[in-house]
Amino acid sequence: MLVVLHLKEPTPHSLGFRMPAEWAEHAATWISWPSDNELWFGHLEAVRKEFTELVKTIARFEPVHVLVRDDEAHQDATTRLAxxxxxxFHKIPLDDVWFRDNGPIFIKRGExxxxxxxxxxSWGEKxxxxxxxxxxxxxxxxLDIAHWDVDVVMEGGSLEVNGLGLCMTTKQCLLEPKRNPNLTPEQLEGYLKEYLGITKVLWLEDGLENDHTDGHIDTIIRFTNENTVVCSIDTNVEDPNHATMQRNLDLLRTFTDQDGNPLNIIELPLPKNRLELEGDRLPPTYANFYIGNGFVVVPTYGDPNDERAIDILKPLFPDREVIGLSSRAIINGGGSFHCVTQQQPKGVIWKG
Incomplete structure (x- = not known):
C-alpha cells in the first residue's frame, strides 16, 4: 500500500531522535493548575487540594513547572504551594489542565x-x-528549543511507549473520525515513525466506558519496563468494562515486542466501585499512574481495590517509591495523574 505523508524534512527519525520511555531520567515535570469551577462541576476546591498534594509529591523528587492561566490561578497555586x-510558575492562557494531551511530546537523540x-x-472538538x-x-x-510542528492531531495519552520503538495505542482513539478523518492506520503509523521514532505499533481495541478521550491507552494498559505491561481488568462479568478489558488482554497475549519477544503481562484491577457524576459514569483507573525520578504516583479513590493495586505495582518498580494519592476529585474531570502531567526528559536543549 502506498502511504503518502506530508513530512517536514528532515524528520526527527531521519536525524536519530526517538521518544524515550517515561522512566528515563527527567529534567522536570510540567503540569497545569486547575482554574474553572464550572468545568469541574463545582468541585474546584477539592480538585485544587489534590493537585497540591500531587505537585508537592513530585517536587520531592524533581523540579516542577506549573502553568497558571491567570492572576487568580497564580495566586492560588503559589499560596497552596508556599x-x-x-x-x-508560568503564566500561560489555558483552557484546561490535561497537559499530557495538549503539551509537547519530548524526543531525544543521545543527550x-x-x-x-x-x-x-480536545479529543475530537468536545x-x-x-x-x-x-x-x-x-x-x-x-526552553529556547528547536522543535517540530506537525499538522496531525495526536494526544500524549493515546500513546504508550517502551523507549525502544514499541508503541501501544487504541483503534477507538486514533481512528476516531473527528481527529484525523483523512488518515489511514498506515499513515498514522508513518507519522509516529517519522516524528517519534516508533518502529512497531500495537493496536488495541477500546478503552473504558464513558471515557471522553475515546479510549486513551494510558487509562488501561501501561509499560512498567521495556517488556512488561500492566493491563486493566474488571472481574465483574456484568460490567461493560469486563468484556472490553478481556478483549484487550487476549490481544496482548498475541503481541510481541520490537524484537519479537512475548510481552510479560500483569493484570491490574480496576476500582471495584462504580463512580458517577450527575448520572454519568466516570472512568477511574489505577493504570493512570505517573513515573518520575525515584517515584511512581498512583491515583486512589477510596475504593476497596486501592491497596491491592498499589501492592501489584510496588514490585514492578523496585527502584522507585510507589505512592498512592487521592484522585477522587480529579476523576470528576475524566482523568488522573498521568493525564495532567508531562515529563521533560533530562538532556541538552537542541538548537537545530
Missing part, C-alpha cells in the same frame, strides 16, 4: 533534547481547545 522548593508539537483539538493548542509554543519559547 515553601515547596523546585517550582517554576540532545527536542520535542514534537502535534495539533490538539470542549474548548484553542488556548491549550498554543501552550507547546510557550514551552518552546521558555
Amino acid at each position: 515553601g515547596v522548593g523546585g517550582l517554576t 540532545d533534547l527536542s520535542f514534537v508539537n502535534w495539533i490538539f483539538n 470542549f474548548n481547545w484553542q488556548k491549550d493548542n498554543e501552550a507547546p509554543e510557550a514551552v518552546a519559547e521558555y
Whole structure:
C-alpha cells in the first residue's frame, strides 16, 4: 500500500531522535493548575487540594513547572504551594489542565533534547481547545528549543511507549473520525515513525466506558519496563468494562515486542466501585499512574481495590517509591495523574 505523508524534512527519525520511555531520567515535570469551577462541576476546591498534594509529591523528587492561566490561578497555586522548593510558575492562557494531551511530546537523540508539537483539538472538538493548542509554543519559547510542528492531531495519552520503538495505542482513539478523518492506520503509523521514532505499533481495541478521550491507552494498559505491561481488568462479568478489558488482554497475549519477544503481562484491577457524576459514569483507573525520578504516583479513590493495586505495582518498580494519592476529585474531570502531567526528559536543549 502506498502511504503518502506530508513530512517536514528532515524528520526527527531521519536525524536519530526517538521518544524515550517515561522512566528515563527527567529534567522536570510540567503540569497545569486547575482554574474553572464550572468545568469541574463545582468541585474546584477539592480538585485544587489534590493537585497540591500531587505537585508537592513530585517536587520531592524533581523540579516542577506549573502553568497558571491567570492572576487568580497564580495566586492560588503559589499560596497552596508556599515553601515547596523546585517550582517554576508560568503564566500561560489555558483552557484546561490535561497537559499530557495538549503539551509537547519530548524526543531525544543521545543527550540532545527536542520535542514534537502535534495539533490538539480536545479529543475530537468536545470542549474548548484553542488556548491549550498554543501552550507547546510557550514551552518552546521558555526552553529556547528547536522543535517540530506537525499538522496531525495526536494526544500524549493515546500513546504508550517502551523507549525502544514499541508503541501501544487504541483503534477507538486514533481512528476516531473527528481527529484525523483523512488518515489511514498506515499513515498514522508513518507519522509516529517519522516524528517519534516508533518502529512497531500495537493496536488495541477500546478503552473504558464513558471515557471522553475515546479510549486513551494510558487509562488501561501501561509499560512498567521495556517488556512488561500492566493491563486493566474488571472481574465483574456484568460490567461493560469486563468484556472490553478481556478483549484487550487476549490481544496482548498475541503481541510481541520490537524484537519479537512475548510481552510479560500483569493484570491490574480496576476500582471495584462504580463512580458517577450527575448520572454519568466516570472512568477511574489505577493504570493512570505517573513515573518520575525515584517515584511512581498512583491515583486512589477510596475504593476497596486501592491497596491491592498499589501492592501489584510496588514490585514492578523496585527502584522507585510507589505512592498512592487521592484522585477522587480529579476523576470528576475524566482523568488522573498521568493525564495532567508531562515529563521533560533530562538532556541538552537542541538548537537545530
